Amino acid sequence: MTSGPTEGPDLSPEEAFVVLGNETRLKILQVLGDHGGVMSFTALRNAVGIRQGGQFNYHLDKLVGHFVAKTEAGYSLRIPGQRIVEAVLSGTVTMDPKLDLTELEFTCRICGHPISVSYQLERLELYCSGCAGQYKREEKGRESVLDTSDGWLGGYQLSPAGAVDRNPIELLYASSLRSHLANVARSNGLCPACDGRVERVVTVCEDHSAQDGLCDVCQRRHAVQVTISCTQCPDELDGMAVNVLVADLGLRRFVADQGIDPLTEGFRWGWDYEEQIHSTDPLEASFIFEINGETIAVTVNESLDVVDMEVDPP
Ligand SMILES: [Zn+2]
Numbered sequence: 001m002t003s004g005p006t007e008g009p010d011l012s013p014e015e016a017f018v019v020l021g022n023e024t025r026l027k028i029l030q031v032l033g034d035h036g037g038v039m040s041f042t043a044l045r046n047a048v049g050i051r052q053g054g055q056f057n058y059h060l061d062k063l064v065g066h067f068v069a070k071t072e073a074g075y076s077l078r079i080p081g082q083r084i085v086e087a088v089l090s091g092t093v094t095m096d097p098k099l100d101l102t103e104l105e106f107t108c109r110i111c112g113h114p115i116s117v118s119y120q121l122e123r124l125e126l127y128c129s130g131c132a133g134q135y136k137r138e139e140k141g142r143e144s145v146l147d148t149s150d151g152w153l154g155g156y157q158l159s160p161a162g163a164v165d166r167n168p169i170e171l172l173y174a175s176s177l178r179s180h181l182a183n184v185a186r187s188n189g190l191c192p193a194c195d196g197r198v199e200r201v202v203t204v205c206e207d208h209s210a211q212d213g214l215c216d217v218c219q220r221r222h223a224v225q226v227t228i229s230c231t232q233c234p235d236e237l238d239g240m241a242v243n244v245l246v247a248d249l250g251l252r253r254f255v256a257d258q259g260i261d262p263l264t265e266g267f268r269w270g271w272d273y274e275e276q277i278h279s280t281d282p283l284e285a286s287f288i289f290e291i292n293g294e295t296i297a298v299t300v301n302e303s304l305d306v307v308d309m310e311v312d313p314p
């Protein structure tokens with residue numbers, strides 16, 4: 001086996017915050033980010049607007065290594081520096097947009113009632129007043145930000161920059177697209193936030209009963225749930241098995257055959273499906289999706305690997 005890259009010197013999170021806790025250094029990162037390529041020392045210093053070479057040099061030196069690359073051609077951002085600039089520019093640090101609960105002309109796949117969305121704390125939350133939704137909010141470990149008795153369909157992360165200049169339906173499209181693309185990455189072992197490796201844990205409710213809404217035992221509509229956590233950063237997905245199935249080519253082909261883009265229109269097909277648990281230890285379950293009167297039954301094992309697939313009509 002070929003060995004991978006070796007590790008360079010570490011910079012602890014505490015040290016990173018100390019390095020970044022300075023206006024001039026953040027300005028240097030932002031100028032390099034705006035420029036988008038390699039800058040000479042003089043061009044960079046002029047753009048940052050510092051006349052004293054020594055002082056500028058001191059701050060630049062602190063960034064060179066982990067945040068800024070120095071080559072013969074000049075200075076450019078490394079990925080960690082890029083991420084700092086993105087965090088600031090995407091408004092994560094500076095903006096706090098909000099949207100009150102708003103009903104959309106978009107129906108719930110469980111009950112056919114129009115759904116409502118709200119946006120705050122970097123999340124678009126989806127609710128339905130016609131059914132119990134997918135999860136009991138408290139059980140997901142996230143504090144409910146809204147006082148509503150509507151069923152909760154889940155939420156999508158979206159940075160404040162993503163909430164600017166978008167109407168509520170556009171917010172749903174944008175956040176769901178972002179979420180589905182991130183789930184394709186996670187399902188293939190790649191953290192969408194930092195590129196690290198991810199770990200997958202599949203759980204199944206052994207006494208599941210959710211005929212009329214949520215199960216009394218697990219407080220969820222679906223018994224099979226998955227958590228995918230990054231081994232390097234706090235990125236984590238916690239939700240229904242469909243979040244992993246979105247990466248399966250056979251299922252994607254079926255959805256595409258129905259005229260729906262399985263990745264960019266995930267909210268049009270992935271919210272609800274019938275679940276059949278054949279065995280809980282080890283797990284074997286089938287998920288049945290119906291689109292336009294055609295169905296696909298996807299059978300998975302305990303790792304959510306697809307072991308069988310049946311389309312009807314064939
Ligand atoms: Zn509903």
Ligand SMILES: [Zn+2]
Nearest residue numbers: 205208215218
């Ligand atoms: Zn249950």
Ligand SMILES: [Zn+2]
Nearest residue numbers: 191194230233
């Ligand atoms: Zn990560």
